[in-house]
Every structure is written in structure tokens, then in C-alpha cells.
Amino acid sequence: MARSLGRPPLVPLRYHGRMALSPELLKILVCPVDHGELDLRPDQSGLKCRTCHRVYRIEDDIPIMLADEARIEP
Amino acid sequence: MARTRVKGNFKQLLRNGDWPYADLPVFAPPDMDPPGADSPALESFAGLHQRVRDQFGGSAQAYTASPGHADTAVLDRLMNLLQPAPGDRALDIATGAGHVALAMAERGAEVTALDLTPAMLEEAQSNAIRRGLPITTTEGAAECLPFTGNMFDLVSVRQAPHHFADVAAAVREMARVLRPGGRLLLVDSAGLEDRALDTQYDLIERLRDSTHVRSYTPSRWTAMLSSAGLLPRSVETSLYTEHGRPMEFYSWTARARTSSENVRRLQDLLLTASPQLRQALGIEIAPGFLGLCIPEVTILAEKSAARECDPGA
Numbered sequence: 001m002a003r004s005l006g007r008p009p010l011v012p013l014r015y016h017g018r019m020a021l022s023p024e025l026l027k028i029l030v031c032p033v034d035h036g037e038l039d040l041r042p043d044q045s046g047l048k049c050r051t052c053h054r055v056y057r058i059e060d061d062i063p064i065m066l067a068d069e070a071r072i073e074p
Numbered sequence: 075m076a077r078t079r080v081k082g083n084f085k086q087l088l089r090n091g092d093w094p095y096a097d098l099p100v101f102a103p104p105d106m107d108p109p110g111a112d113s114p115a116l117e118s119f120a121g122l123h124q125r126v127r128d129q130f131g132g133s134a135q136a137y138t139a140s141p142g143h144a145d146t147a148v149l150d151r152l153m154n155l156l157q158p159a160p161g162d163r164a165l166d167i168a169t170g171a172g173h174v175a176l177a178m179a180e181r182g183a184e185v186t187a188l189d190l191t192p193a194m195l196e197e198a199q200s201n202a203i204r205r206g207l208p209i210t211t212t213e214g215a216a217e218c219l220p221f222t223g224n225m226f227d228l229v230s231v232r233q234a235p236h237h238f239a240d241v242a243a244a245v246r247e248m249a250r251v252l253r254p255g256g257r258l259l260l261v262d263s264a265g266l267e268d269r270a271l272d273t274q275y276d277l278i279e280r281l282r283d284s285t286h287v288r289s290y291t292p293s294r295w296t297a298m299l300s301s302a303g304l305l306p307r308s309v310e311t312s313l314y315t316e317h318g319r320p321m322e323f324y325s326w327t328a329r330a331r332t333s334s335e336n337v338r339r340l341q342d343l344l345l346t347a348s349p350q351l352r353q354a355l356g357i358e359i360a361p362g363f364l365g366l367c368i369p370e371v372t373i374l375a376e377k378s379a380a381r382e383c384d385p386g387a
Contacts, residue, residue, distance in 0.1 A: 025186060025210040028163075028225050032218040056220075062195055064213040065220035068123070 021061055031056075033067050048073065122239045123215060126285045127191045129331060130170070134197040136329060137171040143233070145316075149177040152232075155308065155374050156259040158183040162227040165251060167216050167244075168234030172198030172209065174259075175230075179207040183228060187211045188219070216244040224253045232261040236279070236289045242298060249302040252377040258304055264311055264371035265291035271354050274343075275369070278355075281340050283330040292371045304375040313356050313367035320358045320365030 021044065029038055029047065036051030047056045047063055054070035056063055064070075130137075137143055152174065158164060160182025166175035169187035175198060179185045187209050189195050195211040202209045214220050216231070217240045229248050238244045248258055263279070265288070266272040272291065279286045290298070296306050315321070323344065327337050344357055344364060351357070356367035 022210045024184065025212065028186070028221050029212070030220055030222050032214060032220040035222070059192070060196070062192065062199075062211050062213055063220075064192075066123070066190075066213060066215060067218065 021058060021063065025063075029063065029065065032065050033070075122285065122287070123190055126237055129283075129285050130191040131193040132331075134171065134191070134193040137194070138197060138201060140171075140329070143171065143173050149173060152230075152259060152261065152372070153177050153181060155372070156228060156230065156257060158228055163225065164228040164230065165219075165221065165226045167219075167229065167231040167248070168237070169198050169211075170194050170233070172201050174232050175209050176202060176205060176207050178228065178230065179209050180205075185209040186221075188214045188216070190215055215239075216247065218243070219247045219251050221251045223250045226251050227253060227256050228259070229256070230259040232259075233263070235260070235262045237285050237287060239287065241288070241290065245298050245302045245304070249304050249377060252304075254377055254379040256377050257307075258299070258373070258375045258377070260295070260299075260371075260373045260375065262371060263289040263314065264369040265289045265294065266354050266369060267291050267293060268350075268354070271351055274347075274351055275355065278340060278343060281336045281343075282327055282332050289369075292373075295371060295373055299373065299375050303378050303380075305378055306373055306375045308372075308374040310372045312370050312372070314370040315356075315367050320356050320367050323364040323366060326366070 021040070026038075026040060030036060031038060031049035031052060031054060033054060034049065034051050036049040038047040038049055038056070040047055041055075044058060046058055047065075048054070049056075053072050053074065054067070055073050056065050056070050058064070156178075158178045158181045162178075162183040164175075164178045164183040164185045166172070166178065166185060166187045169175045169189050171194065172187055175185045175187040179202070187195065187198050189198070189211075190213065192213055195213060198209070199211050212220065216234070216238050229252050231248070235241055235244065252258060266275050276288065279289060292309050292311055296309060299306055323341070324337070327340065332340070341364065344366065345359065347355070347357055354369065356365075358365040
């Protein structure tokens with residue numbers, strides 16, 4: 001993406017605005033309880049385990065992979 | 075709470091049965107065996123995990139500047155030991171302000187930083203942005219890592235295992251996520267091999283810090299790591315100092331938000347310490363200065379090639 005105006009950014013462009021969860025990270029994350037595969041919610045709000053149906057919230061692009069913070073959803 | 079006056083030294087206290095520390099939480103049994111396979115389910119660690127978050131959430135920025143954590147000479151020495159290479163996939167457990175994670179990223183590794191405390195991850199992430207080093211961050215517990223097995227070339231953990239609710243589970247998890255031949259760098263405060271001295275040192279740590287679980291001895295670490303298939307290649311012990319000097323006692327306790335009651339108890343314990351304990355902890359008592367050093371162990375271990383873990387296990 002080209003920037004038309006002004007000085008070069010102080011930090012790399014990829015850090016501007018909201019950065020989606022890194023696809024690299026998504027590839028290696030599993031459920032901390034049963035190591036089940038995770039599906040990213042379409043609205044990127046959380047990761048759901050295919051086996052135990054725990055949903056791990058994503059806040060400020062940081063996935064919260066803690067069993068005691070997860071919610072089990074049908 | 076009424077002040078408990080500590081009279082006499084540690085041995086006399088034990089002998090007289092005059093034990094003023096009944097209110098201290100106890101996590102690890104005194105024989106230093108870490109909790110085993112029958113340890114409580116991970117959900118029940120929530121209490122300790124919450125206290126860790128409360129303590130470190132309020133002091134995240136202090137760790138960016140902490141002289142012992144930020145010292146680049148120390149980080150260079152650790153990186154020389156670990157030898158991260160460009161393209162290595164690395165995991166930094168309990169990253170704190172991210173010093174080790176960023177040192178690895180600086181050398182070209184693709185780093186994922188894990189911590190229990192959201193404020194610490196934000197601190198690590200803002201340090202990463204400031205230095206232009208991309209890292210990814212995940213909130214999680216060392217006892218149940220949210221990563222596929224055999225995934226990392228490098229795993230690092232510094233100044234954290236003494237907070238872990240179940241260190242044996244954490245070691246098994248480190249072994250699981252490392253690929254065969256992958257390397258672990260572990261740095262932590264170290265228990266003293268002399269049992270009597272170690273009991274005293276453990277008391278000092280727990281009086282200072284309510285989230286302190288146990289500092290394990292180098293021999294204990296060697297046994298725990300080996301049984302998880304992580305073969306120690308190098309084990310060094312040293313005394314943790316700041317700028318080469320003992321840590322000043324009052325800033326050391328302030329950083330852990332020690333209660334004033336416990337600061338007084340600790341002060342009494344240090345001032346009445348036996349010559350052996352004074353030597354083991356490098357306790358320095360001078361006019362206008364009270365300081366101590368924490369014994370530290372640095373271990374480089376390698377996951378044995380025969381130990382490929384079932385990625386799904």
C-alpha cells in the first residue's frame with residue numbers, strides 16, 4: 001500500500017490500525033485443554049475448539065488462551 | 075495485624091517452635107518435590123493465576139526498565155548460549171516486558187511471546203513496536219500451552235518458573251512444543267543445594283512475594299528436564315545482581331509490593347542471617363545499605379531426537 005503524503009511512518013506500516021491475528025500464529029495455536037483444532041469466528045472475536053467447544057476470546061488482537069477464561073458454547 | 079517481632083535467628087525460631095509465619099501460603103511441600111501427575115486440574119490454578127495477574131498487571135512498565143531484566147550484556151550472553159538463527163520459530167514463555175523475546179527477534183527468529191498478564195503483553199507489544207521488531211503475543215499459562223506439538227526450534231523462559239503453579243506440567247509442555255533437537259533456555263532464581271539454607275531462602279522469597287511458589291535447585295532442574303526428554307547441555311549458577319551490585323533491599327521489596335509487615339520480618343531475617351546464609355545470598359549490610367543477591371541458574375537443554383511427541387497428544 002503506497003502512502004502518498006508526509007514523512008515515513010515511525011513504526012512499520014503493518015502496525016497501523018488494527019492488525020488481524022497473524023495467520024502464522026493461527027496455524028500453530030491449538031486448544032490448551034485438549035489440543036483440539038481451533039476455528040476463527042467470522043467476526044474475529046474468538047477461537048472455538050472443534051472438540052470441546054470452548055471459545056477463547058480475542059481482545060486487541062491477543063488471543064486469550066486460558067481455560068478459566070473460556071466459555072463452553074454449543 | 076499486630077506486628078510479629080522476630081527474635082533470634084532462624085535456627086532458634088525453629089527450635090523454640092516460635093514460628094511467626096503461619097499466615098504464609100504454602101504451594102510446594104517442604105521436601106521440594108514439585109506437584110506430580112495427580113496435581114489439581116488446571117482450572118483450580120485460577121487463584122494463583124489471578125494473583126500473578128494482579129501483581130504484574132500493576133507493575134508492567136517497571137519491568138521494561140528493570141536493570142536486571144533489561145541489561146543488554148546479560149541478554150547478549152544468553153543469546154550466545156541459545157544461538158537463535160534467522161527463521162527459527164521461537165516461543166518466549168512468561169515474556170514479561172519481552173526482553174528475551176525481542177533479543178531473539180533481533181537475531182531473526184520468528185517469536186511468539188506468551189504471558190498470563192494482559193498488561194505485560196501490551197508492554198511487550200509496545201516495546202516491539204518501538205524497536206520495529208515484529209512479534210506475536212498470546213495470553214496463556216505455561217502449564218497448558220496453546221500450541222501444536224513439535225512446533226518450535228527454540229523455547230525460552232526467564233525469571234518465571236518460580237511463579238508456576240505446576241512446574242512439572244510446565245516442563246512437560248515445553249518438551250511437547252519443542253521439535254526434536256530444539257533447544258530450551260531456562261533462567262530462574264535457584265534453590266540452594268543445602269537443605270537448611272534452602273528452607274530459609276524459600277521463606278525469604280515467599281515473605282517478599284505472595285506469588286512465589288518455589289525456586290528449584292540446579293540438581294532438581296536437571297532431573298525434571300531430563301525426565302521430560304530435555305537433556306541439559308549446560309548448567310551455570312551465579313548470583314543475580316543489578317549493575318554488578320547486590321539488589322537494594324527496599325526497592326527489591328517495593329517491586330514485589332511486599333506488605334510493610336513482611337518488609338519488617340524480612341529485614342529482621344536478613345540482619346540476623348547466619349554467616350552461611352549471608353554468603354549464599356550475598357547479603358551486604360553496610361551503613362545506609364542493605365542488599366542481597368538472588369542465586370540464579372541458567373540452563374541450556376536440548377530435546378532428545380528420539381522424543382518426537384504426538385502432535386495431537
